[in-house]
Amino acid sequence: xxxxxxxxxxxxxxxxxxxxxxxxxxxxxxxxxxxxxxxxxxxxxxxxxxxxxxxxxxxxxxxxxxxxxxxxxxxxxxxxxxxxxxxxxxxxxxxxxxxxxxxxxxxxxxxxxxxxxxxxxxxxxxxxxxxxxxxxxxxxxxxxxxxxxxxxxxxxxxxxxxxxxxxxxxxxxxxxxxxxxxxxxxxxxxxxxxxxxxxxxxxxxxxxxxxxxxxxxxxxxxxxxxxxxxxxxxxxxxxxxxxxxxxxxxxxxxxxxxxxxxxxxxxxxxxxxxxxxxxxx
Amino acid sequence: xxxxxxxxxxxxxxxxxxxxxxxxxxxxxxxxxxxxxxxxxxxxxxxxxxxxxxxxxxxxxxxxxxxxxxxxxxxxxxxxxxxxxxxxxxxxxxxxxxxxxxxxxxxxxxxxxxxxxxxxxxxxxxxxxxxxxxxxxxxxxxxxxxxxxxxxxxxxxxxxxxxxxxxxxxxxxxxxxxxxxxxxxxxxxxxxxxxxxxxxxxxxxxxxxxxxxxxxxxxxxxxxxxxxxxxxxxxxxxxxxxxxxxxxxxxxxxxxxxxxxxxxxxxxxxxxxxxxxxxxxxxxxxxxxxxxxxxxxxxxxxxxxxxxxxxxxxxxxxxxxxxxxxxxxxxxxxxxxxxxxxxxxxxxxxxxxxxxxxxxxxxxxxxxxxxxxxxxxxxxxxxxxxxxxxxxxxxxxx
Numbered sequence: 064x065x066x067x068x069x070x071x072x073x074x075x076x077x078x079x080x081x082x083x084x085x086x087x088x089x090x091x092x093x094x095x096x097x098x099x100x101x102x103x104x105x106x107x108x109x110x111x112x113x114x115x116x117x118x119x120x121x122x123x124x125x126x127x128x129x130x131x132x133x134x135x136x137x138x139x140x141x142x143x144x145x146x147x148x149x150x151x152x153x154x155x156x157x158x159x160x161x162x163x164x165x166x167x168x169x170x171x172x173x174x175x176x177x178x179x180x181x182x183x184x185x186x187x188x189x190x191x192x193x194x195x196x197x198x199x200x201x202x203x204x205x206x207x208x209x210x211x212x213x214x215x216x217x218x219x220x221x222x223x224x225x226x227x228x229x230x231x232x233x234x235x236x237x238x239x240x241x242x243x244x245x246x247x248x249x250x251x252x253x254x255x256x257x258x259x260x261x262x263x264x265x266x267x268x269x270x271x272x273x274x275x276x277x278x279x280x281x282x283x284x285x286x287x288x289x290x291x292x293x294x295x296x297x298x299x300x301x302x303x304x305x306x307x308x309x310x311x312x313x314x315x316x317x318x319x320x321x322x323x324x325x326x327x328x329x330x331x332x333x334x335x336x337x338x339x340x341x342x343x344x
Numbered sequence: 345x346x347x348x349x350x351x352x353x354x355x356x357x358x359x360x361x362x363x364x365x366x367x368x369x370x371x372x373x374x375x376x377x378x379x380x381x382x383x384x385x386x387x388x389x390x391x392x393x394x395x396x397x398x399x400x401x402x403x404x405x406x407x408x409x410x411x412x413x414x415x416x417x418x419x420x421x422x423x424x425x426x427x428x429x430x431x432x433x434x435x436x437x438x439x440x441x442x443x444x445x446x447x448x449x450x451x452x453x454x455x456x457x458x459x460x461x462x463x464x465x466x467x468x469x470x471x472x473x474x475x476x477x478x479x480x481x482x483x484x485x486x487x488x489x490x491x492x493x494x495x496x497x498x499x500x501x502x503x504x505x506x507x508x509x510x511x512x513x514x515x516x517x518x519x520x521x522x523x524x525x526x527x528x529x530x531x532x533x534x535x536x537x538x539x540x541x542x543x544x545x546x547x548x549x550x551x552x553x554x555x556x557x558x559x560x561x562x563x564x565x566x567x568x569x570x571x572x573x574x575x576x577x578x579x580x581x582x583x584x585x586x587x588x589x590x591x592x593x594x595x596x597x598x599x600x601x602x603x604x605x606x607x608x609x610x611x612x613x614x615x616x617x618x619x620x621x622x623x624x625x626x627x628x629x630x631x632x633x634x635x636x637x638x639x640x641x642x643x644x645x646x647x648x649x650x651x652x653x654x655x656x657x658x659x660x661x662x663x664x665x666x667x668x669x670x671x672x673x674x675x676x677x678x679x680x681x682x683x684x685x686x687x688x689x690x691x692x693x694x695x696x697x698x699x700x701x702x703x704x705x706x707x708x709x710x711x712x713x714x715x716x717x718x719x720x721x722x723x724x725x726x727x728x729x730x731x732x733x734x735x736x737x738x739x740x741x742x
Contacts, residue, residue: 092576092624242571242730243740262732264724265741311732312570312581319577326627 064325065095067115069131071122072100078255080179081307082121084314084322089144092322101126113139117325117334120148121304123197128152140328142321143282143303144335150280151303154194154222157280161298164279166272169224169297176222181208188226190299194219197302198301199251225290226297234289236265236273237310240320241336243273246309260309269296283335284320348426348448350374350412350441352384356432358499358514358683359522360461362392364430365405367537371412372422374444382508384410391513394497395625399518404511413444423448428457428534430493431471435464435639442474449488450479455530457489461522463557465549468528489529492545493522494552498620500628515627517620523548530563547603554595554650555608556617558664561646562591563621564633565670571730571740575633576624583734588621589614590663591650598653598661618667638673643703647671648710655710665710669717672697673725693713694718 068086084097097115102124111133118141120131124318128149135145143151150156158171172183173194180189184205192213193201204226205211214221235246250261265273273287276298286305289296307313324334347369349356361371373567375381380384384390389406397621411418423429423445433441451454460467472490476482499516506512521538525545535543542548566587567578578584592614600608634640641648647668651661672694676682688697694715698704704711724739732738 088580240571240573241728244732245740262738264732264739267741270741315577315580316571319572319574321571322577322624 064329065097065115065117066321066325067118068096068098069118069120069122069127070098070100071124071127071228074101079306081314081317085195088314088318089321093316094322094325099130101130103130104132108133112137116140117142117321117328119304119321120145123148123152123303130137136263142324142334143284147280147282148303151285151301152195154192154196154300155220157301158222158224160279161276161301164275166275166298167296168277169227169299171225172223173220174223175216175220176214177211177214178208180205180211180221180223183223184208186225189223190226191221194222225296227290227297229290229292230294231291232260232271234263234291235260235309236269236287236289237305237307237313238273238277238283238285238287239307239310239313239316240323241274241277242316243270244307244310244313245269248309258308262309262311272296272298281335284317345369346422346425347425348372348374348422348428348429350431350444351433351437352431353434354499354502354514355461355495356430356515357390357405357512358392358502358516359495360430360432360459360493361390361405361408362403362514363520363522363537363539365408365520366403366429367535369536370428371405371406371408372411372426374419374422374441375410376413376440377506378412378414379506381410381412383512384408385506387509387511390511393513393515394518394520395515395623396518397619397623399464400625401518406511413441413740416444416447419444420448420451423456424451426456428459428536430459430461432461435462435467435470438462438464438467439469439474442471443478445471446475446478446484449475450484452488455488457491457529457534459491459493459524459534461493461495464492464497465546465553467541468525468545472528472621487530491525491528492549493524493539494545494549496521496552498626498628500626500632514737515625517623517626519620529588540740544603547599550603550649550653551599551608552644554653555613557591558595558644558650558667559588559614559617560621560633561640561671562663562667564630565637565667565674566734567630568634568674569670569725569731570734574624575621575628575630576626578630579618579621587663587666587734589618591647591661591667592617594654594659594661594664595650595660598650598655598657601657602653630646631676631679634671634674635676635679636681637671637679638685638701641671641685641697641701643667648702648704651710661710662713665713666717668702668714669721672714672718673721675727677727694722 107315131145178220188206191203203302233250245263245265246260247263286302290298328334347364352373352375362645393402460471468491476485496519497516501515504512524538563578566584572578596608651664654661692709695706698711720737724742
């Protein structure tokens with residue numbers, strides 16, 4: 064039983080205890096785990112082939128995604144599947160998939176010239192984000208047209224969503240193997256305790272929304288950022304394999320899920336199970 | 345020496361067959377499915393892989409042969425000539441094999457010993473009664489020995505395909521002993537590696553049921569509530585681990601009060617059992633361990649029986665009560681026992697289940713405790729939902 068865990072090494076100052084614990088549990092359970100840091104080695108593309116029963120794509124770096132694309136092309140089993148992980152890295156693609164599935168998202172726009180958003184500001188502020196951004200980096204709420212002058216399109220398309228004033232703190236919804244976990248978290252979280260947030264019981268409406276996202280994308284390991292505004296939920300971000308901070312026993316649950324996915328692969332099945340039909344749009 | 349094993353499943357092959365083969369017996373299996381018979385006769389062997397946290401060993405069992413249950417003449421002939429006969433068919437199938445056994449035993453000229461490797465406390469006497477009924481009450485059954493066999497090993501997986509020419513592989517943990525009832529067997533006792541005879545079989549049987557099986561069931565039913573896939577994952581969850589240990593301690597204290605030292609080995613026994621539960625190489629799924637909750641919730645079974653015994657000893661069986669309430673929530677659409685139980689709860693309520701299935705008077709203290717615990721769980725219980733916190737009874741959604 065061999066797993067290749069594709070990861071990005073974080074600075075030692077960053078507190079991220081979940082993945083080392085996931086690896087430790089899998090090793091304890093008899094799995095051979097190779098942690099692969101693509102940025103720290105030279106990969107000979109001629110030799111890229113499946114060397115593990117399952118690859119776990121934790122890193123969302125450009126190199127990790129490219130390496131996963133190469134592995135995917137050779138038939139490797141990857142969790143989350145490469146095409147989905149790639150789509151989720153691109154907010155334009157991901158949001159379109161979610162909208163098509165009937166997931167409530169704010170009105171969403173994309174352009175290569177941020178100044179063109181000016182006319183949209185008549186209807187209210189916009190949240191402008193890097194289209195391949197993550198963890199809240201580079202997010203701006205734009206109220207006036209002159210603020211658009213500060214936004215460049217140097218890094219590719221500019222992505223904007225209608226701003227809805229959130230009620231209370233943000234809601235994070237995490238999915239591990241189809242199981243949902245809600246965490247209330249202040250944004251921006253300043254301390255580690257704030258990052259951990261507080262578990263909450265997800266409402267039936269949010270449950271349907273969250274499961275519908277997974278079904279639309281065909282994955283079971285993801286996280287959503289949801290805001291509630293005027294009583295309505297809006298999915299404002301989705302990530303493949305997020306940090307799962309604040310999920311009780313997160314490492315154990317993730318390891319259990321990966322182990323089950325590995326067993327499915329070893330029995331000749333897909334690593335990912337189809338989502339229940341009840342959440343179909 | 346010849347042995348007949350009825351039921352070439354996980355315990356039949358992965359335990360009884362392995363020990364009989366190691367003890368020098370020629371093995372003949374009796375199977376219900378003709379394709380299994382064809383496979384065993386074609387391949388002539390199978391593998392047993394035993395694993396613990398400290399060792400792994402593998403053995404090829406063979407040559408073996410197999411007979412189809414419908415080939416009554418050949419089967420009864422094999423039973424008539426066997427030095428020992430074993431069954432490993434599951435308690436619910438014993439009635440089906442009784443006529444087969446009876447036909448073979450009737451042809452014998454000497455007493456035989458039948459060992460029932462079944463997860464049933466009174467498997468020996470039950471099988472004897474079924475055989476007696478199969479020959480219309482004739483006394484023939486009294487000429488032979490019938491004993492349950494308490495299996496120490498968990499055989500969790502069968503790998504391979506009967507369509508293939510490759511031998512099947514059975515995966516289990518390393519314990520290699522089993523306990524039989526000396527008072528219900530005929531002498532001379534069969535010589536089988538790992539066989540322990542006792543005159544206190546009931547105490548041993550309850551010892552296994554109310555400690556190991558109670559802990560296993562607690563891990564499965566609470567593990568299911570928290571959404572885990574495997575026993576080895578569930579017992580790593582601090583809340584579940586504490587409950588499993590507490591449930592087994594409650595079982596031990598009840599047994600100690602009733603039988604004294606013989607069945608209880610205190611914390612050492614619990615540590616050994618927890619190490620077995622933690623063994624991920626068994627890949628023991630929660631769904632497998634939890635299946636057939638209707639039977640497992642029976643009045644003398646691992647949870648309710650253990651709780652009643654503990655209560656009688658003055659122990660409050662808090663964790664066994666919690667596990668019983670969790671068992672009422674267990675859901676597996678592919679398990680008829682489970683769907684039957686779920687329907688009964690939906691139509692008649694948990695109180696009625698406690699009466700009909702668990703044999704508990706709804707007004708009893710134990711039933712009240714289970715109902716209280718069930719009342720704390722039930723509001724959030726829905727298929728697919730999972731507990732985020734057992735202590736806070738906090739559900740993921742609802």
